[in-house]
Amino acid sequence: MSENANLLDDRYDVYELLGEGGVGVVYKARDLITNTDVAIKFLVQEAGEITRLKALRKRYFEREIALLEKIRHPGIVRLLNTGFTKIGLPYFVMEYIEGKTLAEQMRTERLPMPVGRVFKILQPLCSALDCIHKHGAIHRDLKPENIMLLEKDGKEEVKILDFGIAKLLEPPPGSPFQPITQVGNIVGTVDYLAPEQWKEEELDQRTDLYALGLIVYELLTGHHPFRSEHIEIAMMRHLSENAPPPSSYNNELPMLLDNVILRSIAKDKYDRQPTVIDFLTEYEEVLVEIYRRSCSYLSNPATKTLNYEEEEQESSE
Numbered sequence: 001m002s003e004n005a006n007l008l009d010d011r012y013d014v015y016e017l018l019g020e021g022g023v024g025v026v027y028k029a030r031d032l033i034t035n036t037d038v039a040i041k042f043l044v045q046e047a048g049e050i051t052r053l054k055a056l057r058k059r060y061f062e063r064e065i066a067l068l069e070k071i072r073h074p075g076i077v078r079l080l081n082t083g084f085t086k087i088g089l090p091y092f093v094m095e096y097i098e099g100k101t102l103a104e105q106m107r108t109e110r111l112p113m114p115v116g117r118v119f120k121i122l123q124p125l126c127s128a129l130d131c132i133h134k135h136g137a138i139h140r141d142l143k144p145e146n147i148m149l150l151e152k153d154g155k156e157e158v159k160i161l162d163f164g165i166a167k168l169l170e171p172p173p174g175s176p177f178q179p180i181t182q183v184g185n186i187v188g189t190v191d192y193l194a195p196e197q198w199k200e201e202e203l204d205q206r207t208d209l210y211a212l213g214l215i216v217y218e219l220l221t222g223h224h225p226f227r228s229e230h231i232e233i234a235m236m237r238h239l240s241e242n243a244p245p246p247s248s249y250n251n252e253l254p255m256l257l258d259n260v261i262l263r264s265i266a267k268d269k270y271d272r273q274p275t276v277i278d279f280l281t282e283y284e285e286v287l288v289e290i291y292r293r294s295c296s297y298l299s300n301p302a303t304k305t306l307n308y309e310e311e312e313q314e315s316s317e
Helices: 050-070 102-108 115-132 205-221 229-238 255-264 275-301 308-316
Strands: 013-021 024-031 036-043 079-086 090-095 147-152 155-161
Touching: 013 036, 024 102, 024 155, 036 050, 050 079, 050 090, 102 205, 115 155, 115 275, 205 255, 205 275, 255 275
Parallel strands: none
Antiparallel strands: 013 024, 024 036, 036 090, 079 090, 147 155
16 A cells, blocks of 8 residues: 555645745645644745754744744634654644635725724734733734634634744743844834834834734725835835825724724834723724714704605695
8 A cells, every 4th residue: 555645644634735934834634533624834944045044944933833832812823733744844733724814805805894894803803912912922923814714603703823923022041932033134024014123123012003903994994004015115104104094095984983093003102002902992982982973863853854755745635
């Protein structure tokens, strides 16, 4: 009987490429013990690559494993197993998530999204981010491609993926979270990099909040205020340009929400909401105020809508 070349550790039948990144490559596989689908991430090692880059990739990979072992939350992809291939490359096994990334959803669902729809996405997303931050870590690469939407038991769930460049703010000596980034080496995705990342300053949970604020801005308006094909222009916009109020792109947005969103993407991190939960609370307070005003308006006798057509018929009789 011929050996299955795609069988990993006599347990995982690897059969479909899911995605590739700078640090690792992810495949879909079948766990022959549990008879379930899983996702497996392998460390990328390119032939002829210089030793420093190999070591850098390995540290990022180890960091992701360490963080997933440390943090457990329904909104964070779950680590199932770790191991090494026959040639010694590390891998780790995660739950397989059947769904769409938020980026895919944004392409298929008409933008802008209603404020209530965005709030439903924000609730589990902020809960997961808050869990990360309470563990003393930050994601550093929050973007629509790293947020998954899935249906479970008739309800939409949200999960955060890809912790490859996550950072523990105060790592203990010898941990995988010791600083990796060197001067002149900015990590992250250009569209969602906070000013303090561009300037290589100290980061905290408000760095993730900046990225979250830009995602919400885009969901509610269909526009990204700082996007550019040129990195230099994008950097300049993130560092010095003020975003237009979201309601200037979407006149159905309440102006009360402008302040909440613009505060989350302030240039100075100390001008932003202190936490993602504070941001979520402010967003919710706007929705409550809108509801209160609408109820007050509809219950006011002065705003009662008359059916003139029926009145005319009654008077003619």
